[in-house]
Amino acid sequence: MNTITDVIEPGLLQRFTEIVGGANALRPEEAGERYLSEPRDLFHGRTALVLRPGSVEEVARIVALAAESRTPIVPQGGNTGLVGGQQPRSTREILVNLSRLDKIREIDRAGRTMTVDAGAVLQTIHEAAEAEGMFFPLSLGSKGSCQIGGNLSSNAGGTGALAYGTARDLCLGIEAVLPDGSMLNGLRRLKKDNRGYDLRHLLIGAEGTLGIITGAVLKLFPAPAGREVAYAGLRSAEDMLALLAIAERHAGMHLTAFEFLPRIGMEMTLKHTDGVRDPMADPHDWYVLLEVTSHRSVEEASETMEAVLTKAFEAGIVEDAAIAQSRRQADDFWRMREEMSWAQKPEGGSIKHDVSVPVASIPQFLAEAGEAVLSAVPGARPVPFGHLGDGNIHYNVSQPIGADKPEFLARYDEVNDLVHAVVRRFDGSFSAEHGIGVLKADELARTKAGPEYEAMRAIKRALDPYEIMNPGKVIKI
Amino acid sequence: MNTITDVIEPGLLQRFTEIVGGANALRPEEAGERYLSEPRDLFHGRTALVLRPGSVEEVARIVALAAESRTPIVPQGGNTGLVGGQQPRSTREILVNLSRLDKIREIDRAGRTMTVDAGAVLQTIHEAAEAEGMFFPLSLGSKGSCQIGGNLSSNAGGTGALAYGTARDLCLGIEAVLPDGSMLNGLRRLKKDNRGYDLRHLLIGAEGTLGIITGAVLKLFPAPAGREVAYAGLRSAEDMLALLAIAERHAGMHLTAFEFLPRIGMEMTLKHTDGVRDPMADPHDWYVLLEVTSHRSVEEASETMEAVLTKAFEAGIVEDAAIAQSRRQADDFWRMREEMSWAQKPEGGSIKHDVSVPVASIPQFLAEAGEAVLSAVPGARPVPFGHLGDGNIHYNVSQPIGADKPEFLARYDEVNDLVHAVVRRFDGSFSAEHGIGVLKADELARTKAGPEYEAMRAIKRALDPYEIMNPGKVIKI
Secondary structure (H helix, E strand, O other): OOOHHHOOOHHHHHHHHHHHOHHHEEOHHHHHHHHHOOOOOOOOOEOOEEEOOOOHHHHHHHHHHHHHHOOOEEEEOOOOOOOOOOOOEOOOOEEEEOOOOOOEEEEEOOOOEEEEEOOOEHHHHHHHHHHOOEEOOOOOOOOOOOEHHHHHHOOOOOOOHHHHOOHHHHEEEEEEEOOOOOEEEEOOOOOOOOOOOOHHHHHOOOOOOOOEEEEEEEEOEEOOOEEEEEEEEEOOHHHHHHHHHHHHHHHHHHEEEEEEEEHHHHHHHHHHOOOOOOOOOOOOOEEEEEEEEEOOOHHHHHHHHHHHHHHHHHOOOOOEEEEOOOHHHHHHHHHHHHOHHHHOHHHOOEEOOEEEOOHHHHHHHHHHHHHHHHHHOOOOEEEEEEEHHHOEEEEEEEOOOOOOHHHHHOOHHHHHHHHHHHHHHOOOEOEOOOOOOOOOHHHHHHHOOOHHHHHHHHHHHHHOOOOOEOOOOOOOO | OOOOOOOOOHHHHHHHHHHHOHHHEEOHHHHOHHHHOOOOOOOOOEOOEEEOOOOHHHHHHHHHHHHHHOOOEEEEOOOOOOOOOOOOEOOOOEEEEOOOOOOEEEEEOOOOEEEEEOOOEHHHHHHHHHHOOEEOOOOOOOOOOOEHHHHHHOOOOOOOHHHHOOHHHHEEEEEEEOOOOOEEEEOOOOOOOOOOOOHHHHHOOOOOOOOEEEEEEEEOEEOOOEEEEEEEEEOOHHHHHHHHHHHHHHHHHHEEEEEEEEHHHHHHHHHHOOOOOOOOOOOOOEEEEEEEEEOOOHHHHHHHHHHHHHHHHHOOOOOEEEEOOOHHHHHHHHHHHHOHHHHOHHHOOEEOOEEEOOHHHHHHHHHHHHHHHHHHOOOOEEEEEEEHHHOEEEEEEEOOOOOOHHHHHOOHHHHHHHHHHHHHHOOOEOEOOOOOOOOOHHHHHHHOOOHHHHHHHHHHHHHOOOOOEOOOOOOOO
């Protein structure tokens, strides 16, 4: 099967195995789907060996041996990434899965920080914060399995970014193993620290190409006393923007979510998600899920939501609205939004995008992207949804009803190119929150060609001269 | 070309001069104090030539020529930096002052962003935002003369960081000239953008050692409808922390400032600042300046402040409090805090620190630092003040009454070492918001020695191989 060129010689494999112990070193045939497939089935991993280190020291020893032997390694967390960044691509590569590093190391109540292992699952972090009367705002659909190390490496966005920022904004300190196996101990709890270049922000979002994040200090926030969730039904994208302006004016920093989906998305969700029902009696062209919180009281959150919706009704912006009447209903409202992506699955092939544009450009972007897609693929069903308040749109396109799925998916790149061309007209991003990985590495090289890409390459070469850290992902050297 | 001596040969100087035109190229003797002195008189600049480019293209041509001729250049904004980062140090170096690039390029009201030249003065940016009903939260004592390019290059903190973060958190996009003279055009307005390594966060805080920031996209916020400012008098540092906890619980994200000063600081301010008076009848050991805002109404801000202070009185934490009764009085309250550093001047020599520790450690830090300083310099007068909510303390030490100023200042490094040793015990930072410059470059090299410093050096070497960008500042290669 493998020739001499693309395998790691047995003696070296043995040395890697000894670092973690035999029970935590899996051959590819033992590793299986859990490690070598990924959520969208776009990539199937190939590897020499899967290592599951049990300590930061073991991670450092693995990387040191990789540096010495010039063996490429691919870090992996919860394996929920959507751009293939966490998948090894050849039997020359070793997969390093961080799942065993899953501890909450420490919670500092007074300073409101939590120090965690990279392999801690996001949901576990949420629960640990809640147990102390605080909360950690980063939240995404995969929270039950994604790990904080992956969240940071990909600078995850999600639904909490509107008020609290993306993963990078929620991290005070980073511990990482650098490509030469040395340890960067940056587990600081400081709100202000100007000692030299910000390596934390460089490692965050680098998708494991500049080192392996092994631990982090996270910012916690006081748990809100009140939370209100509502759906509003609207007739146009312009009205969604107008509602955003009203909500920002009346809820200010307490507007904690402003998500949107189109009617077709609501229909798919209702059809394919168990136990949810249409929040409003009549259909609407667009739906906004709003969340407002109050640190002070249930009543304040409720008053704020009422004020926002009243103003919007008075201005004729909102056709109808439904406020969740219980925690359970609020969770259902959220579930309808979070299941959106999965609800497209039973509808056949879906060509996906993760784009951002300036918020004010959203209506025009939606119009122009729709036109571009439909003129190329008549009958295609755009389902744009996502984080309107962040300008972040998952511009997913479901296949025409009755179309052939493989035939539709064969046009993936073509449709991507069309949508991304529209994104460029608004000076937007073709990777808002999912990262680059392998899926978008060519596009990054092409569209950032010039000083910006050359600076990234220079940094990659400087820190990882032998290109052993997640090679071919993000940056091509 | 150059001899063994330390001058730039005339032909090359002429080429630099031609880029900006003779009127904007000043010989050192013409440049004078405005460019070659700095606020604390710790450094006096020496230079071959001061260039005042009038466009981004001129900046790029200057850097390209510097790269070609291996001429060191030092970027300078408003020349308000406190660590000597903006001062050239030899007649081999050319100073590039950005003051002529002072335009507000564009304000996007819907997207709430402002695109500015690097040389725009912070106060001008404030006023431009206010004219549109918005505000830009970065604020520091030198706002009337500091420039946004310098604020970003040094990741300035200031009094707005508690609620809005430091300069890096307020910047969406960066335009910069890289050390090879190429242009990095990253003037993006996107809230989410995960396209490769975050060069913006690398350039921010790099103090001009990796390139010259020439423009930026800033985040604006809706102007608050209401703002309340108060002084509280307290008996201990522990009580200040307890008040912070109460204020955070009741004001949440609307707590926009939490500054502190000790009685001795209040006394110096009252003595040496025109037109201010003690906000309370009796003296207190500690003073906290609180600010709360409301995006909704004057009443809401007022109610929030009342609630905070009532709770604090009930808990016996606050001895007395005074709420500003007018805009004018609120400004006076702020002025007393902002003049704190200058009010030390008439008191003789002051040995200054810009440190941060985890917020919960502040009382213990203050106790231990005080002990360390007083045992070395009996009679010295510590005046610790600053941004308590950020854990950022300007631990300034005034000379003993009647002591000899030069003799006291001769112990600058010794006292710094003592205070910074205490900072290290709390895993704090010896540079919270002022940066490294030349003042702290040795200390950075010493205290970060190891993987972190080596990674910084590798980045510096990769992006600026000939060390022409602000050499000797921040990182030693």
